[in-house]
Amino acid sequence: MTASSTPAMVELQGVAKRYGEVNALHRVDLSIAKGEFVTLLGPSGSGKTTLLNLIAGMITPSSGRIVIDGRDATTLPTNRRGLGMVFQNYALMPHMTVFENIAFPLEVRRLSKAEIKRKVGEALELIQLGHVANRKPRELSGGQQQRISLARCIVYNPALILMDEPLGALDKKLREQMQLEIKRLHAELGITMLYVTHDQDEALTMSDRIVLMNGGRIEQQGTPDTLYFRPETVFSAEFIGSSNLIPGTVEIGADGAYALNTALGRFAAPAPERAIKAGERAVLLVRPENMALADAATPASVAGHIEDSILLGGVVRHFVRCADGSSLIIQELNQPGRSGAHRGEAVRAAWQPQHGRLLPPAPAG
Amino acid sequence: MNELFGSSRVARGLVSSMAWLCYIFLVVPSLIVIPISFGNPGQIEFPPRQFSLELYRQFFTDAAWWGSTVQSLIVACLTTLATLVLAVPAAYALARSRLPGRGGLQGLFMMPMLVPVIVLGLGLYLQYSNWGLLDTTAGLVLAHVMLTTPYIMVSVMSGLQHSDVALETVASIMGASRLRIFFRVVLPQLKISIAVGALFAFLMSLDEVVVAYFLTGTDTMTLPVKMYSSIRWELTPVLAAVSTLLTVLSLMIALGIIAMQGKTEASK
Numbered sequence: 001m002t003a004s005s006t007p008a009m010v011e012l013q014g015v016a017k018r019y020g021e022v023n024a025l026h027r028v029d030l031s032i033a034k035g036e037f038v039t040l041l042g043p044s045g046s047g048k049t050t051l052l053n054l055i056a057g058m059i060t061p062s063s064g065r066i067v068i069d070g071r072d073a074t075t076l077p078t079n080r081r082g083l084g085m086v087f088q089n090y091a092l093m094p095h096m097t098v099f100e101n102i103a104f105p106l107e108v109r110r111l112s113k114a115e116i117k118r119k120v121g122e123a124l125e126l127i128q129l130g131h132v133a134n135r136k137p138r139e140l141s142g143g144q145q146q147r148i149s150l151a152r153c154i155v156y157n158p159a160l161i162l163m164d165e166p167l168g169a170l171d172k173k174l175r176e177q178m179q180l181e182i183k184r185l186h187a188e189l190g191i192t193m194l195y196v197t198h199d200q201d202e203a204l205t206m207s208d209r210i211v212l213m214n215g216g217r218i219e220q221q222g223t224p225d226t227l228y229f230r231p232e233t234v235f236s237a238e239f240i241g242s243s244n245l246i247p248g249t250v251e252i253g254a255d256g257a258y259a260l261n262t263a264l265g266r267f268a269a270p271a272p273e274r275a276i277k278a279g280e281r282a283v284l285l286v287r288p289e290n291m292a293l294a295d296a297a298t299p300a301s302v303a304g305h306i307e308d309s310i311l312l313g314g315v316v317r318h319f320v321r322c323a324d325g326s327s328l329i330i331q332e333l334n335q336p337g338r339s340g341a342h343r344g345e346a347v348r349a350a351w352q353p354q355h356g357r358l359l360p361p362a363p364a365g
Numbered sequence: 366m367n368e369l370f371g372s373s374r375v376a377r378g379l380v381s382s383m384a385w386l387c388y389i390f391l392v393v394p395s396l397i398v399i400p401i402s403f404g405n406p407g408q409i410e411f412p413p414r415q416f417s418l419e420l421y422r423q424f425f426t427d428a429a430w431w432g433s434t435v436q437s438l439i440v441a442c443l444t445t446l447a448t449l450v451l452a453v454p455a456a457y458a459l460a461r462s463r464l465p466g467r468g469g470l471q472g473l474f475m476m477p478m479l480v481p482v483i484v485l486g487l488g489l490y491l492q493y494s495n496w497g498l499l500d501t502t503a504g505l506v507l508a509h510v511m512l513t514t515p516y517i518m519v520s521v522m523s524g525l526q527h528s529d530v531a532l533e534t535v536a537s538i539m540g541a542s543r544l545r546i547f548f549r550v551v552l553p554q555l556k557i558s559i560a561v562g563a564l565f566a567f568l569m570s571l572d573e574v575v576v577a578y579f580l581t582g583t584d585t586m587t588l589p590v591k592m593y594s595s596i597r598w599e600l601t602p603v604l605a606a607v608s609t610l611l612t613v614l615s616l617m618i619a620l621g622i623i624a625m626q627g628k629t630e631a632s633k
Binding site (some may be wrong): 065077080084096162 | 535
C-alpha cells in the first residue's frame with residue numbers, strides 16, 4: 001500500500017456496520033495517508049456511502065475503531081472530528097451570501113473579523129470567484145456553486161475532505177473541468193481527500209488510490225494503473241474499463257506454463273498472481289484494446305463474424321460474435337484509410353498471449 | 366368546433382357567476398356592518414340614513430371598549446410569543462429526531478385542533494377554578510397557547526420539509542454545535558413559515574371567544590367577549606364600529622400571510 005511511508009490521516013480498523021440482519025459494511029480495514037487522494041468506487045449499495053458516513057460520524061460503527069489524525073474518533077460527534085465535506089447538491093446555505101457561506105466554518109472557529117475577511121478572500125481567489133462574494137448561491141451556476149462549496153472546505157484546512165459524488169449533478173464538460181480543478185487544488189494544497197463516486201472514469205482520472213467496493217466489502221484497492229491492468233477479480237475487471245472474459249478450465253504444462261481450455265479453444269496465458277490449481281475453473285481476461293482483427297490464425301485468436309462496428313472518434317470498436325454465441329469487443333485505433341470492417345464479415349479476434357490475465361471465476365449468483 | 370367552444374363559454378360563465386354568488390353570500394353579512402358603523406349613532410340601521418364618525422369616537426373614548434381591546438392585544442401578543450417559544454423547537458425536534466413515540470407526541474400536540482373548543486373551555490374552567498387561574502391573563506394566555514400550538518407546528522414542520530437536511534449535516538461537519546446549527550442554519554430558513562404561523566396564532570387569539578368567555582371575568586375581558594356580552598345585553602351600534610375595525614385588522618393580517626406565502630413560492 002502507498003500509505004506505508006507517510007503517517008495515516010484516517011485509519012479504519014475492523015470497522016463494520018449492521019442494520020438489524022443486514023450487513024451494510026463487513027469488517028473493513030483501510031488507511032488513508034496524509035495528502036493522499038483516495039477514491040471509494042463502487043455500484044450503489046456497495047457500502048461506499050456507509051463508509052463515508054462512518055468516517056463523518058453521521059452513523060456509528062457496529063464494531064471496529066476509527067482513528068482520525070492520530071486520535072480515536074469512533075464515538076466522537078461529527079462536529080468535533082475536524083472534517084470537511086462536499087455534497088452532490090452543494091449544500092450551500094441559501095440564506096447566506098457566498099462570503100457568509102465561506103465564512104461560516106471560520107465563524108464557528110471564532111476567528112477575528114479581520115482574519116475571516118482575509119481567509120475568505122484568499123479562498124475565493126483560489127477558485128477564481130472573487131467577484132461573486134456578495135451574491136446568493138442560487139444566483140450562481142451549478143459549477144460555480146460546487147466551487148464555492150469546495151472553497152468553504154479549503155478555507156479552514158480540515159484534516160480530511162470528504163466528497164460524496166460532488167460532480168454528479170453537473171454536465172459532462174463541466175464535470176471534466178471540475179475534475180481537473182479538484183486535482184489542481186489537491187496538488188497545490190496537499191489536502192487529504194476521500195472521494196466517493198460510481199463513475200470509473202472519474203476514479204481513474206483523479207485518484208492516487210482507488211478502493212473498489214462491492215457488496216459491503218473492499219473488492220480491491222490500488223493505484224488506477226493497478227486496478228486497470230492487474231484486476232484480481234472478475235468484478236474488478238468488469239467494473240473498471242471494458243473487458244472480454246472467456247471462462248474455461250486451467251491447465252498447467254510440465255514446464256509450469258498456464259493455459260485455459262475454453263469453448264473457443266485452448267489459450268496460453270501468463271501465470272496468475274494468486275495461485276489457481278490445474279483443473280480449476282478460471283476466467284481469461286483480455287482488454288478490448290489488446291485485441292485486434294487478424295486475417296490468419298495466430299496462437300491466441302478466435303474466429304467469428306463482425307456483428308457491429310462503431311466509431312468513437314479516435315478509436316473504433318468492433319463487436320465480434322463467436323462460434324459458441326459469446327461476443328468479444330475489439331478496440332482499435334482509428335486511422336485514415338483504415339480498411340472498414342463490414343457487418344457479417346468473417347474475422348479473427350487475436351491477442352498476444354502475454355496480454356491475457358487469468359482470474360478466479362466470479363462467485364455464483 | 367365553434368359550437369363546442371360557444372357552449373363551453375356559457376358553461377364557464379355559469380360556473381363563475383355561481384362562484385360569485387356564493388362568494389357574495391359569504392362576504393356580504395360581514396361587510397354590511399361597515400356602512401352601519403358610519404351611520405346613525407342612536408340605533409343600528411341599514412341602510413344608514415346619515416353619515417357620522419360618532420360610533421368610532423365612542424369606541425375609542427369608552428374605557429370599557431378600549432380596555433378590552435388593549436387586553437385582547439396583550440393576550441394575543443403574549444400567546445404568539447409563548448407559542449413560538451414552545452412550538453418551533455418542538456416542531457424541529459419532531460421533524461428531525463428519531464425519538465421513540467414520535468408519532469404519539471405529534472398527535473398530542475395536534476390534539477387541541479380536534480377537541481371541540483367548547484369542551485376545552487369547560488374543562489379548563491373546571492380545572493382553573495381549582496388552580497385559581499380564572500380571570501387571570503396568564504390563564505387565558507395558557508389556554509390560547511394550547512389552541513394555537515398545532516397551527517404554528519404545522520406551519521413550521523412544512524417549512525422544515527422544504528429545508529434540506531444536508532445543510533444541517535454540512536454545518537455539523539464544519540464544526541458547528543447543535544445550538545449554532547439551530548440558530549444560524551435552521552431558523553433563518555424557517556423565517557417565513559414562522560412569521561406565517563405567528564400571524565395566524567395572533568389572529569386566532571384575537572378572535573377567540575368561546576374559551577375566553579369561560580375563563581375571563583370583568584378584569585380580563587377580551588374584546589370578542591365584550592362584543593358578545595354587549596350583543597346580549599345592550600345591542601349598541603358601537604358594535605358595528607368594533608366589527609369593522611376587527612375585520613380590517615384581520616384582513617390586513619390575512620393579506621400579510623398571503624404575501625409571505627407568495628414570497629416562499631417565488632424563492633423556490
